[in-house]
Amino acid sequence: MNSPRKHIKEKKLRTTHKTSALGATGLCLLLLVIVVFTTLSCGGGSSVAPPEVGPQVAGNWQFTLTTTSTSFAASPLQGGFLLQQNGSITGQIEFSVLLPSSNGGNANCNSGTATVTGTMRGQSVNLTATIGSLDQNGNPTSQTIALSGGALSANNSSIQKGTYSVSSGYALVNGQLVACGTADDAGNWSATLVPPLTGGFQGFFHSTTGAGFANQNFPVSGTFTQGPNIGAASATVTGTLLFQDPVTLLNNYPCMSTASVNGTISGNSVLFQIFSTNGAPIGQIGQTPGSENPPTAVTFDSTQNGYVVHNLNGNGLGGYALTTKSCSTGDAGNLCLALGSSKACNQPITLTPFSLNFPPQLLGSAPTTQTITLTNNSSSALSGLKLLFSDRDSLLFYTSGGGDYNGVSNFIEQDNCTQQGSITLNSGASCTITVFFSPQESCPWLPQPQGGGASIDGLAPAQCPLPLTASLTVSVPNGSADGDSEFSVPVTGTGLSSVVPSVPEIDFGWEAFGEASPPKTLTFTNQGPSPVTILPAGEPCVYSATSQPLAVPRPPVSNGQPMVSGIQLAETANLGPISSPILNQNNISPPLVNAPTVDFFCETDPPRSKGGSGFPSLQISNDKCSGQTLARFGQQGNSCSLQVTFVPQPATWAAALNAGQGLDDFLQLNSMWCGDPNNPAELSCEIDSGRFPVEIKTNPPSPLRMFPSAGMDFASVVKGTGSSPLSITLFNDPADPSAGTVNFTAKLVTGTDYIETDNCPPTLASNQSCTVTVLFTPTIVGLDPGKITFTYNTSTQIGSVQTIYLRGIGM
Numbered sequence: 001m002n003s004p005r006k007h008i009k010e011k012k013l014r015t016t017h018k019t020s021a022l023g024a025t026g027l028c029l030l031l032l033v034i035v036v037f038t039t040l041s042c043g044g045g046s047s048v049a050p051p052e053v054g055p056q057v058a059g060n061w062q063f064t065l066t067t068t069s070t071s072f073a074a075s076p077l078q079g080g081f082l083l084q085q086n087g088s089i090t091g092q093i094e095f096s097v098l099l100p101s102s103n104g105g106n107a108n109c110n111s112g113t114a115t116v117t118g119t120m121r122g123q124s125v126n127l128t129a130t131i132g133s134l135d136q137n138g139n140p141t142s143q144t145i146a147l148s149g150g151a152l153s154a155n156n157s158s159i160q161k162g163t164y165s166v167s168s169g170y171a172l173v174n175g176q177l178v179a180c181g182t183a184d185d186a187g188n189w190s191a192t193l194v195p196p197l198t199g200g201f202q203g204f205f206h207s208t209t210g211a212g213f214a215n216q217n218f219p220v221s222g223t224f225t226q227g228p229n230i231g232a233a234s235a236t237v238t239g240t241l242l243f244q245d246p247v248t249l250l251n252n253y254p255c256m257s258t259a260s261v262n263g264t265i266s267g268n269s270v271l272f273q274i275f276s277t278n279g280a281p282i283g284q285i286g287q288t289p290g291s292e293n294p295p296t297a298v299t300f301d302s303t304q305n306g307y308v309v310h311n312l313n314g315n316g317l318g319g320y321a322l323t324t325k326s327c328s329t330g331d332a333g334n335l336c337l338a339l340g341s342s343k344a345c346n347q348p349i350t351l352t353p354f355s356l357n358f359p360p361q362l363l364g365s366a367p368t369t370q371t372i373t374l375t376n377n378s379s380s381a382l383s384g385l386k387l388l389f390s391d392r393d394s395l396l397f398y399t400s401g402g403g404d405y406n407g408v409s410n411f412i413e414q415d416n417c418t419q420q421g422s423i424t425l426n427s428g429a430s431c432t433i434t435v436f437f438s439p440q441e442s443c444p445w446l447p448q449p450q451g452g453g454a455s456i457d458g459l460a461p462a463q464c465p466l467p468l469t470a471s472l473t474v475s476v477p478n479g480s481a482d483g484d485s486e487f488s489v490p491v492t493g494t495g496l497s498s499v500v501p502s503v504p505e506i507d508f509g510w511e512a513f514g515e516a517s518p519p520k521t522l523t524f525t526n527q528g529p530s531p532v533t534i535l536p537a538g539e540p541c542v543y544s545a546t547s548q549p550l551a552v553p554r555p556p557v558s559n560g561q562p563m564v565s566g567i568q569l570a571e572t573a574n575l576g577p578i579s580s581p582i583l584n585q586n587n588i589s590p591p592l593v594n595a596p597t598v599d600f601f602c603e604t605d606p607p608r609s610k611g612g613s614g615f616p617s618l619q620i621s622n623d624k625c626s627g628q629t630l631a632r633f634g635q636q637g638n639s640c641s642l643q644v645t646f647v648p649q650p651a652t653w654a655a656a657l658n659a660g661q662g663l664d665d666f667l668q669l670n671s672m673w674c675g676d677p678n679n680p681a682e683l684s685c686e687i688d689s690g691r692f693p694v695e696i697k698t699n700p701p702s703p704l705r706m707f708p709s710a711g712m713d714f715a716s717v718v719k720g721t722g723s724s725p726l727s728i729t730l731f732n733d734p735a736d737p738s739a740g741t742v743n744f745t746a747k748l749v750t751g752t753d754y755i756e757t758d759n760c761p762p763t764l765a766s767n768q769s770c771t772v773t774v775l776f777t778p779t780i781v782g783l784d785p786g787k788i789t790f791t792y793n794t795s796t797q798i799g800s801v802q803t804i805y806l807r808g809i810g811m
Contacts, residue, residue: 055123055152057159058084059229060194062267063093065145065164067187073098073106076166076181077129077145079194079267082116083231089118092233093129094266095145097180099173109180110171113233114145125150125159133169138177143169145181147189159191195307196226197237197265197300203308203337203345205243205253206484213331215473215488216354217347218243218253220337226265234266241274245354252354255331261285268299270309285335298335306342310335310482334482347480348378349385349425351472351489358437358493360465362528367412367438372472372489374417374433376425385423386475387433389413411470411491412436423474439468439495443692461504461666461695462807463783468493497692498528499630499669505695507711507805508646510662510702512736513653517646518708519621522694524669526630526638534640534669536627617649618665618696625669646698653701660800662698669693699802703736703766703794706804714776714808723776728804730760730790731769739766743793751786753778754806778810 063077080093096111110133118127126148133143143166150162164187171180202221207213220243227236239261243253251257256276263272263286271286286298300309336345356370376382391409417423417431425431442465470491479485502523511517526532625640632638644667648656656662669692699710712726732742742764749756753776760770778784786806791799 055120056084056156057082057089057120057125057152060196060235060265060267061093061159061191062194063189063191065187065189067185071099071179071181071185073100077114077189079269080114080116080233081229081231081235081266083229084120087120089116089120089125089127091116091231094233094269095129095131097171099178099180107173109173109178110169118147120152123152125152125162131169133180134171134177136168136170136177138170138172141169143167143181150189150191157193159189162189163187164189192268192302194265194268194300195302197224197270197309197339198226199224199339201309201337201339202246203335204347204481205333205335206480206482207331207333208484213254213355213488213490215484215486216490217351217487218354219246220335221246222337224261224339234264237261237263237265237270237272239272247352256282259283265300268301270298270300303342303344306344307339308342308344309337309339310345334484336481345481346377347487348376348382348476348478349474349487350375350377351474351487353489355489356435356491358491360494360496361437361439362496362498363439363442364498365438367436369434369436372433372435373430374423374425374474375430376427379427381424381426382476383422383424384477385417385425386421387415387418387423388473388475389433389435389470390473391470408438408440410437410439410441410468410493410495412438413472433472435470435472435491437491437493439493441468442466442495442497461501461693462785464504464692465494465496468495496527498530498532499524499526499534500692501669501694503694503713503807504692505697505711505713505805505807506644507709508696508698509704509706509710509802510699511646511648511705512733513648513650515648515733515735519643519645520709521641521643522667523639523641524625524630527633529632531629531632533629534625534627617647617653617663619645619647620667621645644696656698657701660700662700663696664698665696667694667696697805700800701738702797702800702802703733703739704742704764704790704792704802705731705733706802707731710803711805711807712774714806716809716811717776717778719778719781719810721777723808725773725775727771727773729769729771730764730802732764732766734766738794738796740795741765744790745793745799746789746791748789748791749786750789751784751806753780753784753808753810754786754788756788772804774804774806776806776808778808781810784808784810 060079060081062079063075065072065075065077074096076095076097078094078096080091082089082091093114093116094112095114097109098106099109100106110131112132114129114131116127116129118125127146127150129145129147131143131145133141135141145164145166147162147164150159152159166181166183166185168182169180170177172178200221200223202219205218205220207216207218220241222240222242224237224239227238229235241259241261243251243257245252258277259282260275260277261272262275263270269286272284273281274283274285276282298309300307338345352373352375356372358368358370361368374385389411391411413433413435415431415433417425417433423431443461471488472491473486473488476485476487480487502521502525506520506522508517508520524534621643623642625642628640630638630640646663697710699706707729710728712728714723714726717723733739744760744762744764747756747758755775755777756772757774758770758772760772764770772788774788776784785808788804788806790802790804792802793799
């Protein structure tokens with residue numbers, strides 16, 4: 001038996017003998033084979049093909065097919081990716097066969113992804129796109145589009161001068177089998193290589209709708225990274241968006257500051273989903289494929305100045321869509337992003353800053369000013385620019401425009417730009433626009449219940465003070481990079497009443513006739529720099545039996561004695577039309593024209609002279625305000641208080657019982673503001689009514705009582721932190737005419753920032769009570785209302801409701 005060592009030795013001798021026999025020529029050939037084998041085997045032993053030489057078509061291509069036939073409304077092949085190995089080509093292309101329709105639109109006959117095969121011979125490219133289709137009997141089949149004789153350019157960037165032919169195919173359109181390309185369809189084809197969407201970019205988003213900033217132009221920057229070409233119809237693209245002013249480095253877009261994008265590119269069509277920093281989807285760039293639309297309206301194109309991602313629709317469709325909690329109405333607009341050092345997305349003008357926000361200031365205080373700079377950002381002179389400044393909110397207060405108190409606008413504009421109605425600016429030149437803010441109102445004179453929208457009928461007092469807004473718009477005759485010719489800057493400010501209430505709303509549960517609610521204390525505080533005199537008490541309303549209220553001017557101050565009531569109660573329901581007087585403007589110098597008049601509806605029970613109980617259902621007691629003068633802010637005695645109690649009177653109680661509705665009143669504090677006696681420029685006194693009304697509501701008739709009230713006011717709470725809990729007791733009153741067991745059938749909490757707990761059983765017997773507790777944690781800044789609605793049945797009531805109103809402010 002031979003040993004292993006001996007065997008190896010003999011093998012070595014035999015190998016040596018063979019090598020010697022090969023001679024010099026054989027040795028060289030063997031070495032060459034070893035070198036080639038080693039070259040092919042590097043990288044872990046896997047075989048690697050030598051690099052290809054010659055023309056290449058691997059990449060992302062945008063296809064264009066033109067024809068003299070009327071079968072196609074547009075090119076049936078759009079974009080996709082090709083792979084090449086030696087002379088063989090494979091890949092996929094997105095297709096959409098659109099047929100002209102009789103009404104002028106385009107019907108989608110067939111769409112999807114086509115499989116592509118082909119060959120590369122020298123500079124000649126021949127491809128075949130195979131798509132799923134139906135035959136003339138409606139059975140599944142394949143349809144081909146043969147692309148022949150395309151000539152690849154010397155720099156491999158385009159394919160031109162090709163011809164194509166189409167095999168017949170059919171599709172179901174609105175339930176009908178129709179021809180979707182026939183054998184007669186033929187024409188020319190070409191393709192353009194689209195470079196990778198990778199690298200840094202800068203540009204703008206031009207808002208066209210939504211959220212109060214239409215026509216604003218917001219600079220955008222960020223990066224894109226395109227995924228590898230795997231021969232699919234599209235490739236992945238990821239990236240980031242940064243909304244930041246390039247000069248101030250401040251966030252300039254109210255809806256978001258940063259976001260990530262994740263999407264695809266196919267040919268020159270781009271589609272992105274936008275995600276917030278917490279990963280939630282908040283918007284989209286590009287239009288999702290639709291039945292009558294091309295796959296997308298956002299394109300990635302080559303320009304003389306570089307490559308850009310843009311949407312030039314001019315109407316916001318397919319450009320950009322966004323919905324977030326801070327922009328609840330959403331936003332849409334036109335997008336232009338230039339890669340690298342491209343200047344293709346420069347706008348012709350800039351308006352800085354991008355918005356004006358005036359700090360809150362007292363009504364009647366001296367105007368404050370801020371400026372906007374308009375700059376010609378283009379390389380040539382601009383002429384024919386138009387400037388428009390509008391006070392957006394004037395009609396919310398007064399139908400003739402201006403403030404509801406005196407007809408004067410809140411904002412006024414002056415500029416050194418406009419000459420003879422238009423603006424001319426040389427390249428790089430600037431001019432300034434000055435905006436003056438002097439608020440004339442904080443709340444409408446005609447308030448309306450909480451939850452109502454802004455209108456001439458006013459707002460709920462809980463929404464006061466109302467942010468006042470205006471807009472500055474500059475129109476450019478020759479348009480801009482996105483086709484939108486208007487650029488706007490929003491202007492906002494807030495007017496503060498001198499006298500403000502401790503709460504904007506008081507909510508009562510129901511009471512039976514002969515009962516009274518616990519009194520609610522209301523405090524008024526003067527936060528102005530001058531004393532304020534509250535007028536003496538008197539009749540709250542003047543009853544009118546006519547069907548329509550007649551406007552009655554408020555009598556002027558006579559010998560220092562005002563002729564109106566200091567505290568006034570009025571209703572929104574038309575249960576007795578009343579004319580509430582206002583200040584006669586004729587005693588003001590200079591006189592104000594078109595002074596507004598305000599109409600109120602009085603309490604359900606008319607005053608004593610017209611019958612009824614002679615008392616209102618909402619009674620004011622412990623009145624420490626009427627006839628009092630509140631000291632200026634910071635001094636002792638600048639506050640007063642009164643109490644409001646719900647005591648249903650016969651007519652009110654019967655009417656509410658029949659209608660199944662509660663009361664909704666408003667308390668107006670009529671005051672007389674006196675200016676600084678050391679300043680002769682100020683008016684000596686003026687009547688200031690309705691600057692900040694208080695809403696007073698009751699629930700509909702019910703055996704349930706609510707203590708201490710039917711509302712919870714959490715005041716101001718820091719965003720993201722929890723408030724102290726508040727509680728309300730529900731008591732099933734055995735003295736109520738509809739007394740009996742209350743069976744709760746549903747409970748609904750409206751307002752995501754409120755957490756409610758209770759110990760209320762499904763059935764609440766007469767003379768029993770339960771407690772409802774609420775915690776408020778605001779996630780937004782500003783008014784953050786909510787409510788709790790209980791639905792219940794009794795032996796006499798089915799589907800009745802009682803509501804607890806929740807109010808808090810995030811700060």
